[in-house]
Amino acid sequence: MDFGTFNFHPRIVDGIRRLGYDKPTPIQEEAIGPALEGRDLMGLAETGTGKTAAFVLPMSNRLMDGPRGRIRALVLAPTRELAQQTHEVFTIVGKDTKLRSVTIYGGVGYEPQIRKLKSGVEFVVACPGRLLDLVERGEVDLRHVEVVVLDEADRMLDMGFLPDIRRILKLLPRERQTMLFTATMPPDIERLARDFMRKPVVIQVGRQGPVSGITHELYPVAPHLKGSLLVELLKRRETGPVLVFTRTKHAASRLAERLQRNGFRSACLQGDMSQSKRQAAMDGFRSGKIDILVATDIAARGIDVPDISHVVNYDMPDTVDAYTHRVGRTARASRTGSAINIATRDDVDVVNGVESLLNTRLECLRIDGFDYDAPMVRDTGPRLSRGRSERSGPPRRQRTERRSGVRTGA
Numbered sequence: 001m002d003f004g005t006f007n008f009h010p011r012i013v014d015g016i017r018r019l020g021y022d023k024p025t026p027i028q029e030e031a032i033g034p035a036l037e038g039r040d041l042m043g044l045a046e047t048g049t050g051k052t053a054a055f056v057l058p059m060s061n062r063l064m065d066g067p068r069g070r071i072r073a074l075v076l077a078p079t080r081e082l083a084q085q086t087h088e089v090f091t092i093v094g095k096d097t098k099l100r101s102v103t104i105y106g107g108v109g110y111e112p113q114i115r116k117l118k119s120g121v122e123f124v125v126a127c128p129g130r131l132l133d134l135v136e137r138g139e140v141d142l143r144h145v146e147v148v149v150l151d152e153a154d155r156m157l158d159m160g161f162l163p164d165i166r167r168i169l170k171l172l173p174r175e176r177q178t179m180l181f182t183a184t185m186p187p188d189i190e191r192l193a194r195d196f197m198r199k200p201v202v203i204q205v206g207r208q209g210p211v212s213g214i215t216h217e218l219y220p221v222a223p224h225l226k227g228s229l230l231v232e233l234l235k236r237r238e239t240g241p242v243l244v245f246t247r248t249k250h251a252a253s254r255l256a257e258r259l260q261r262n263g264f265r266s267a268c269l270q271g272d273m274s275q276s277k278r279q280a281a282m283d284g285f286r287s288g289k290i291d292i293l294v295a296t297d298i299a300a301r302g303i304d305v306p307d308i309s310h311v312v313n314y315d316m317p318d319t320v321d322a323y324t325h326r327v328g329r330t331a332r333a334s335r336t337g338s339a340i341n342i343a344t345r346d347d348v349d350v351v352n353g354v355e356s357l358l359n360t361r362l363e364c365l366r367i368d369g370f371d372y373d374a375p376m377v378r379d380t381g382p383r384l385s386r387g388r389s390e391r392s393g394p395p396r397r398q399r400t401e402r403r404s405g406v407r408t409g410a
């Protein structure tokens with residue numbers, strides 16, 4: 001199948017060309033037809049499957065006809081990064097359409113968003129909290145919304161946005177198209193769909209679980225050695241962009257600093273940072289100035305860097321769903337990638353869960369020459385002043401880890 005099947009407006013066809021997409025991904029093949037017909041749609045899609053274009057393209061096509069200068073399409077997204085990325089896809093597609101869009105999210109000033117809204121936009125991508133805020137201030141008129149998308153609905157649920165989402169949906173016209181995308185289907189999302197959607201077409205792409213093409217590796221280690229193990233692993237590997245997950249914001253900052261001290265070009269991305277710092281970290285990672293981004297789950301949500309080669313669970317996630325979300329950041333759009341899991345004894349349950357999800361037992365790997373019995377030493381290394389490094393020369397690149405098959409060492 002190719003995009004020609006959908007009879008998109010010529011301007012949208014130009015937009016698809018600008019995006020560089022040759023043919024639709026499976027979710028696009030299945031979703032675009034019903035979406036263009038105006039059907040409600042529920043997309044159970046693994047992350048990285050191309051779901052953004054699956055809704056942005058039909059929405060843009062719809063906006064080509066009909067009135068301009070009022071909000072006709074709304075996307076609700078869990079994080080600013082995801083909102084920004086959807087906005088970017090819309091901007092590329094809509095370059096020659098004179099359609100206008102705005103992103104609405106917290107952590108930045110109200111004024112530019114209000115100005116943009118006043119100037120007349122057709123497409124809004126918003127995080128629920130700030131959108132409601134602006135609704136309450138009388139700055140957003142949602143009475144003309146024809147189509148709404150709930151993107152990464154399960155994540156919005158995790159983040160406590162469900163009441164806000166319900167409030168927003170109640171403000172929209174009853175006659176509208178509703179699309180919902182989610183990687184998992186917890187009962188609250190089912191209920192939301194029942195309450196706010198009309199006979200949705202349900203599309204499920206792939207099985208529920210991490211995308212294929214990912215190698216999952218397990219490195220058991222004592223908690224105090226996680227940092228040195230990661231440094232050692234990274235030194236020995238040839239990698240592309242690496243995304244590392246920590247449980248807390250503090251751990252993300254500390255680990256990024258530690259990696260810097262060891263000569264890696266790393267940065268952190270976490271919720272306490274200002275929007276401009278977050279943007280700088282994201283831009284650095286996207287452009288290749290930064291090789292390793294250390295992030296918390298929420299900050300990393302929706303990161304779309306197509307060629308992330310390794311996702312590292314420095315702290316294992318609490319749930320198997322979170323694992324799916326994290327590792328979905330690699331192997332995007334059918335590429336391959338690795339998930340490296342640094343696990344301690346406390347992670348036994350989630351490791352077991354991941355193994356049943358993958359339907360395989362993960363072999364325990366050990367790094368040759370790594371001192372697994374090293375005593376605890378406090379990480380008190382000096383902050384790096386420019387140009388200094390704890391390590392001289394570039395990271396070693398040879399792969400020397402060996403498979404042990406023994407479930408010990410954690």
Ligand code: AMP
Nearest residue numbers: 021023024025048049050051052306333
């Ligand atoms: P998404 O799941 O929307 O975050 O998309 C994941 C990645 O797939 C992004 O880097 C997109 O640019 C890319 N992508 C989406 N659709 C296509 C397509 N039809 N052909 C090639 N790449 C695509």
